[in-house]
Amino acid sequence: MINLELSSSILFLLLPLTLLFLKSICTTFFIKSSGKHAPRAYPLIGSLFPILQNRHRFIQWTSDLVNNSPTKSVTIHRPLGNVRVMTANPDVVKHILKTNFQNYPKGVPSRDKAYDLLGDGIFNIDGDTWKFQRQVSSHEFNTKSLRHFVEEVVETELNDRLLPILATGATTQTTVFDFQDILQRFAFDNICKIAFGYDPVYLAPELPEAKFATAFDEAVMITTGRIRSNLPLIWKLKRLLNIGSEHRLCNAISIVREFAVNVTKEKKLELEQKQTLNSVDLLSRFLNSGHSDEKFISDIVISFILAGRDTTSAALTWFFWLIYKNPSVEKEIIKEIKMKKEKLNYEDVKDMVYTHASLCESMRLYPPVPIDGKQVLNDDVLPDGTSVKKGSHVTYHIFAMGRSEELWGSDWMEFRPERWLEMGDDGWVFKGRDCYEYPVFQAGPRVCLGKEMAFLQMKMVATGVLRRFRVVPAMDDGVEPVYVSYFTAKMKGGFPVRIEERVI
Numbered sequence: 001m002i003n004l005e006l007s008s009s010i011l012f013l014l015l016p017l018t019l020l021f022l023k024s025i026c027t028t029f030f031i032k033s034s035g036k037h038a039p040r041a042y043p044l045i046g047s048l049f050p051i052l053q054n055r056h057r058f059i060q061w062t063s064d065l066v067n068n069s070p071t072k073s074v075t076i077h078r079p080l081g082n083v084r085v086m087t088a089n090p091d092v093v094k095h096i097l098k099t100n101f102q103n104y105p106k107g108v109p110s111r112d113k114a115y116d117l118l119g120d121g122i123f124n125i126d127g128d129t130w131k132f133q134r135q136v137s138s139h140e141f142n143t144k145s146l147r148h149f150v151e152e153v154v155e156t157e158l159n160d161r162l163l164p165i166l167a168t169g170a171t172t173q174t175t176v177f178d179f180q181d182i183l184q185r186f187a188f189d190n191i192c193k194i195a196f197g198y199d200p201v202y203l204a205p206e207l208p209e210a211k212f213a214t215a216f217d218e219a220v221m222i223t224t225g226r227i228r229s230n231l232p233l234i235w236k237l238k239r240l241l242n243i244g245s246e247h248r249l250c251n252a253i254s255i256v257r258e259f260a261v262n263v264t265k266e267k268k269l270e271l272e273q274k275q276t277l278n279s280v281d282l283l284s285r286f287l288n289s290g291h292s293d294e295k296f297i298s299d300i301v302i303s304f305i306l307a308g309r310d311t312t313s314a315a316l317t318w319f320f321w322l323i324y325k326n327p328s329v330e331k332e333i334i335k336e337i338k339m340k341k342e343k344l345n346y347e348d349v350k351d352m353v354y355t356h357a358s359l360c361e362s363m364r365l366y367p368p369v370p371i372d373g374k375q376v377l378n379d380d381v382l383p384d385g386t387s388v389k390k391g392s393h394v395t396y397h398i399f400a401m402g403r404s405e406e407l408w409g410s411d412w413m414e415f416r417p418e419r420w421l422e423m424g425d426d427g428w429v430f431k432g433r434d435c436y437e438y439p440v441f442q443a444g445p446r447v448c449l450g451k452e453m454a455f456l457q458m459k460m461v462a463t464g465v466l467r468r469f470r471v472v473p474a475m476d477d478g479v480e481p482v483y484v485s486y487f488t489a490k491m492k493g494g495f496p497v498r499i500e501e502r503v504i
Contacts (some may be wrong), residue, residue: 037069038076046077048230058228059370059485062086063400071384072404078230083392084373088400090407091383094436096374096394098444104394107375113226116253117219120296121303133300134449136289140195140282141449147346150456153193155343158464161203162186166469168205169499176474178494179320181207183313183461188213190457191308196301197270197281198263215255216305222249224486260298260305268292310488311368312454316461317495318366319359320471321481322415329358329417330466334502337467349459353428357420359458363440364408365415370399370485372442398439399485407437470500 039050054061072089096104105126118124185203238246373395441448482492
């Protein structure tokens with residue numbers, strides 16, 4: 001094993017020298033045009049050097065590239081002929097997500113890279129298996145389920161766990177919470193209860209260490225590294241030798257899968273004891289559908305944890321940051337909250353128009369999922385005139401679209417919920433945007449099933465917290481949080497805050 005690790009270390013020491021040598025050769029003899037607004041590409045290695053130079057700000061860098069392009073699309077050449085078109089053009093987004101949907105699946109390469117973690121879960125597959133999972137899942141998002149989610153699951157988690165923890169922190173000015181972590185705990189408990197009928201009690205007063213959560217975060221981070229890798233041979237070699245990040249990934253996934261298997265086993269036992277086919281949660285529905293294969297069901301559990309835990313908590317983290325930075329918006333939200341009774345029901349939450357607009361505006365600037373990619377099944381020409389070849393990839397850039405002056409005007413950098421509203425006879429009326437201009441929840445056949453559930457949860461949290469407390473960032477003056485992205489976006493290093501009682 002020592003010899004393997006030594007050989008691997010030598011390989012990675014030689015790699016930068018090899019790349020520098022290739023760069024000198026390519027710069028001297030060959031230059032390939034990628035278009036005026038795309039990074040310069042060289043034979044064999046493509047645009048590897050600017051990609052590596054911007055690897056720590058990949059989302060921001062590629063956002064600038066597409067928004068500076070007249071067509072809102074750029075072609076990026078990765079090593080060994082791997083071509084990826086990145087776009088912030090709504091016409092192109094509609095083309096790949098709806099008009100020519102069948103020609104733009106997730107694709108085998110992406111599926112293979114994420115397979116160890118996501119397996120055959122709904123976010124990692126195409127075809128009949130995807131259709132089946134989507135059909136079964138859709139029954140969980142009817143009005144009855146959403147009402148139960150708001151008035152029982154979220155209400156209980158909010159009043160019995162989240163608010164008491166914040167109240168304890170508000171008693172002293174020295175307590176600093178990582179609010180991102182707290183929101184992840186809150187969302188994790190919620191998704192487990194509504195989807196699996198299981199309460200992990202992750203948001204407890206002592207904020208317990210959770211082996212699963214740590215392993216899940218590491219597995220997501222390393223899997224994202226695989227997907228974005230410019231030299232896949234490196235991670236594949238690591239996996240073959242079971243060293244480095246691939247060794248850590250293997251360990252992390254075993255912990256994640258153990259959790260998913262245990263949840264599944266408990267649910268099977270519960271259903272056997274009840275001796276009934278009545279479905280009360282998502283996991284029951286899948287088990288009662290006749291698909292009891294442990295691996296398949298575990299894939300489904302892991303996918304829904306990824307969707308329910310990370311996306312809403314990411315959106316809320318940036319929402320509370322922006323609310324603090326924009327006190328006039330906070331004032332309007334408080335005004336709306338004061339018009340509602342303290343114990344909200346389903347209709348009350350749905351009717352919170354200004355809060356809804358504020359969340360939309362927050363996700364415009366800081367989308368929970370900043371980019372999403374598809375593989376080209378057959379040669380095609382995109383609506384902006386870009387030709388794409390079979391096997392290449394098209395990525396629509398949600399983060400860039402939220403920063404497009406053409407879509408949002410010259411004040412796109414401002415946090416202004418009013419851009420989502422118009423004044424009616426009885427006050428604000430929500431004015432939605434075309435889903436292909438604002439694909440935060442995807443669009444077309446793969447549009448997010450949990451969109452309404454996510455909004456209901458976020459509005460409940462915003463209302464419950466802001467009614468009683470001020471969330472004050474515990475950062476040095478002038479320090480801005482950094483937006484980083486794996487499968488979902490996070491605030492780098494967490495979101496340190498102090499909690500203050502609000503006087504209304």
